[in-house]
Amino acid sequence: MVDGSSNIGQPMTESVRTTIREGAVHESPVVLRLKPYETSERPPRDVYKSEAVKGLSHSLGKRLKRMQKDNMMPRPDGLIDIHAHYLPPGYLETATAALKGLPDGMPFMPSWQPETALEMMDRHGISTAMLSVSSPGVHFGNDQVARRLARSVNEFGARIAKDHPGRFGMFASLPLPNVDAALKEINYAVCTLKANGFVMLTNYGGVYLGDATFDPVFDELNERRAIVFIHPTSPPCWEKIGLGFPRPMIEFPFDSTRAITNLVLGGTLERCPNLRIIVPHAGGTLPFLARRIARVASGMNLGRSGSARADFIAALRTLFYDTAAASGDNSLASLLALVSSSRILFGSDYPFMPEAAIAQTINELRTSQLLRTEDLRAIETGNAVRLFAGG
Numbered sequence: 001m002v003d004g005s006s007n008i009g010q011p012m013t014e015s016v017r018t019t020i021r022e023g024a025v026h027e028s029p030v031v032l033r034l035k036p037y038e039t040s041e042r043p044p045r046d047v048y049k050s051e052a053v054k055g056l057s058h059s060l061g062k063r064l065k066r067m068q069k070d071n072m073m074p075r076p077d078g079l080i081d082i083h084a085h086y087l088p089p090g091y092l093e094t095a096t097a098a099l100k101g102l103p104d105g106m107p108f109m110p111s112w113q114p115e116t117a118l119e120m121m122d123r124h125g126i127s128t129a130m131l132s133v134s135s136p137g138v139h140f141g142n143d144q145v146a147r148r149l150a151r152s153v154n155e156f157g158a159r160i161a162k163d164h165p166g167r168f169g170m171f172a173s174l175p176l177p178n179v180d181a182a183l184k185e186i187n188y189a190v191c192t193l194k195a196n197g198f199v200m201l202t203n204y205g206g207v208y209l210g211d212a213t214f215d216p217v218f219d220e221l222n223e224r225r226a227i228v229f230i231h232p233t234s235p236p237c238w239e240k241i242g243l244g245f246p247r248p249m250i251e252f253p254f255d256s257t258r259a260i261t262n263l264v265l266g267g268t269l270e271r272c273p274n275l276r277i278i279v280p281h282a283g284g285t286l287p288f289l290a291r292r293i294a295r296v297a298s299g300m301n302l303g304r305s306g307s308a309r310a311d312f313i314a315a316l317r318t319l320f321y322d323t324a325a326a327s328g329d330n331s332l333a334s335l336l337a338l339v340s341s342s343r344i345l346f347g348s349d350y351p352f353m354p355e356a357a358i359a360q361t362i363n364e365l366r367t368s369q370l371l372r373t374e375d376l377r378a379i380e381t382g383n384a385v386r387l388f389a390g391g
Contacts, residue, residue: 075166078127079362080384082229083280083324083347086131087112088156094149098140104234104247110351114160118167120355124362126348127381131157132171132199134352135233135252139175139204146175150185158193169196169388171229174217177204182217190224196388197227197276202259206236210262215271222272227387229278232256248352253284260286261293264315265303276387277319278345282326287334290316313338320387322347323379325357327364332371341375345384 074080087110095103102109121129133153139146150173157170172189174182189195198221200209207213209230221228232252235241241251260279263269269277279286294312297303317339324347326335335344346365348358365376 074128074130074169074384074388076127076381076385078125079346079380081121081126081129081348081350082278082345082384083322084117084129084131084350085112085134085352086114086117086157086160087351088133088153091133091149091153095136095140098145099136103136105244106246106248110354112351114164114168117350118164120350120358121167123355124358128167128169129348129350130169130171130196130229131160132229132231133157133173134231135201135248137176137201137204137233138173139177143175143178143181146178147181147185150175150181151188154185154189154193154195158195171195171197171199171227173199176200176217177207177213179214179216183220186217186220186224186226190226197229199229199231201231201233202255203233203236208262209259210264210266210268212266215268218268218272218275222274225274225276225390227276227278229280230256230259231280232259232284253281256280256284257286257289260284260316260319264312265297267304269315269318279319279321280347280349281322281324282331282335282344283316283321283338286316287321287338290338317343319343320345320383323361323365324349325353325361327361327368329364329368329370332368336370341371341378342383344379345387346380 092109117129121127138149138153154170154172157168157172161168161170170193172185172193172195174185176182186198189198202209232248232255234247235251235255235258243250256279260283263277269275290313297312319339320343321335321339322345326332348361350358353361365371365379368376371379
């Protein structure tokens with residue numbers, strides 16, 4: 001995301017490249033324009049395997065092998081898609097009936113089948129996809145129904161992952177805002193389903209992540225050193241601000257910003273340092289607004305956490321960010337001014353993003369003027385390998 005007049009689609013000037021370099025994102029004084037593979041070709045598996053595992057400590061390497069044996073580890077021989085969705089049988093019908101219409105103002109919803117997803121993945125060199133249920137999640141106002149639906153979609157996702165070892169992983173859904181039910185589902189998802197992590201929406205009925213209501217859930221996830229994939233959903237006031245557009249177009253990136261800001265200033269991240277949090281869509285509007293939020297929060301003593309106010313930017317640099325629908329240099333420039341490439345993960349947003357858009361995402365990353373060869377390898381594979389190995 002860029003300030004002022006947009007240069008999207010225009011060649012990047014040397015001054016912009018210099019700005020990115022001076023942000024200490026890269027140690028090298030040279031930013032290379034890359035096109036290591038033709039986008040129609042599958043990347044060589046041996047290249048990915050060696051680059052992904054290279055540099056892992058001995059303990060991480062042992063953990064990686066153990067997780068691979070248990071089918072819990074993504075395959076390091078292709079792209080690892082951290083942001084992929086699935087629609088279990090009956091889920092869309094349940095959501096549509098409860099909401100009296102398609103979710104989030106969408107004009108239509110995609111279909112999903114594991115075989116179709118695998119075919120798409122193979123065409124684009126994606127070795128593993130981490131599946132999650134997207135917005136609107138599993139809670140539509142009835143706690144009992146939400147508990148059953150969360151259990152149903154989680155068991156279906158776990159079965160898909162088991163049937164296709166190494167090709168799919170699963171982030172379990174939680175029946176929030178019901179905290180007691182969510183705590184039970186966390187235990188079941190970890191101990192029985194062997195979930196790779198959890199997906200949480202940015203807000204539940206207008207209560208945002210970071211609110212004290214959810215402290216027991218985050219404390220439990222912190223105790224388990226969980227991976228938490230945050231996904232945006234419609235804000236509570238969407239009727240007045242949505243402009244009649246599908247909410248994913250504009251509102252989702254802003255809702256991610258609201259949730260992460262609240263997690264930081266509310267003290268959740270400081271209290272729960274073991275969480276490994278993934279923020280979608282290159283952070284939404286957060287990288288662009290980060291310094292503004294930091295200055296205002298510090299100057300006005302906002303939030304529950306004094307140390308978080310003092311170092312808001314440092315807190316954001318402990319998070320991971322995916323590239324779903326945000327892979328162009330206009331988005332990467334803002335994100336790379338905030339974090340290094342070691343905190344960026346590949347994400348496709350399939351099937352909500354069609355296959356042509358996924359091909360464009362991969363192409364934009366591989367032709368970026370901001371990424372070196374080693375940055376690209378890390379984003380596509382290596383960073384996810386380390387994340388799931390606990391590094």
